[in-house]
Amino acid sequence: MEYDILNEILTSTVSSLFEWKNSEFEEQMRSSLTSLPPPNPGDWVKVEGNQKLEMALRRLRIDRNTTNGRELANKTTEELNTEKKKVKNELKTYDTTFKSLFGRLPKREEKEPMRPLYMYYKKIKQAISKRPAERSNKKLNREETVRKLETLRKERGELKAVLHNFQMEFSQTNQRRIRYHKDILPVENEYKRYKDVKAEIAKLESELSKA
Template sequence: MEIDILNELLSESVAKLFNPRAVYNFKKPNPVYDNYQKNSNNTSSSSISSMQSDQPKFEQPQQKLSNPPTIEQWVSVMGPQKLQESLNKSNIDLNKLTKRDLEMMSMDQLQNEKKRVKNELKFYDANFQSIFNRFPLRNEKEPMRPLYIYYKKLKQQIDKITQNPGIQIPAYKQSTNNTQGDIQKRIEDLKKTRAELREKLNNFQNEFTTTHNRRIRFHKDIAPVEKEYKLYKEIKNEIQKLENILLKK
């Protein structure tokens, strides 16, 4: 009886560590913990029965466990399931994610995505703690490695922008429901950014010619503005794509 009460209190305490309304709905199923509660010794205490009756009805796990999982079972079975749940809930497809996807995000988008991913990682720790009464060690977090790598990339991109703000592509959320006006506004924003980049590149070229008494010829010559040069080409290509879309509408 004391163990059941302790587990129930621990579960509630962990839930309060976060903001369940803004980030997680702790009424989502925790199959392992729920199954453990179902298969523990029946108690006659009416207070405990009342507490359990107030709990949400979780979905039945695919495979019922008569006992809580071992660490090995968690790492090999339950952990990967938690990873997939987090990816599905966050609508993240790590297989299709590219470096350019991160570079196209605005600072606000990067910050929000980083926060979402961090909360998923915390949620994994909370689930582990609710079963084993402690937070996972490094090797016990291994199932979430793909999400940790994604989190690190987001952080690196944020640091990169912070250290070298430069000029970024204006934020734009692509959708099949974009109207002709939306696309035209996007083109106008891109052309404005392209003009700023062109001016910066022209100024660099003039300064280089004056300083070195020759035109730019080698890749190393454009090293100080390589990022802007690549961005200029990306914007130029995107403008062309959007203009082609307008022609088809």
């Protein structure tokens, strides 16, 4: 029993001593780190800059090839805005980290490692800015199609009237309906144009219905 009590006391003492030594070691490490001079900005950019870029690319789930912006055309406007926000946050994180170390925001040359991400951000903004223009062009094209359709419908009506009048006159003169190709020779050009106009109208109406 006495040996058990003695072992317990020794174990407790050793444990306390170890914890104190560990705490003392951690305090010494903190003091040592805080006493170190701050890194040189130029050295930090050379060593840490590319690492910060790679980490940002991983978080964005893109690679350096993606930063050329070719894939942006396949994204919706909503997706582009989301991507823009994410990239902006990564660029801001770099600036914030730099400022926490050196007490100021990085200069232009100190942002050089993040250039691919800055270019990517610029391409996203350009892609977004083009979207309203695309919508305007589509609207303009639709208006042009509508105007053309109105013109064709008017021409169709005029041609239909010409053909109808010819048919009425032919029936009165010949006491029969038009049966043969030779019967329409006087208005053959008008008849061909009427068929072409009808086909073009049908095509434009189909395009408008899909727009």
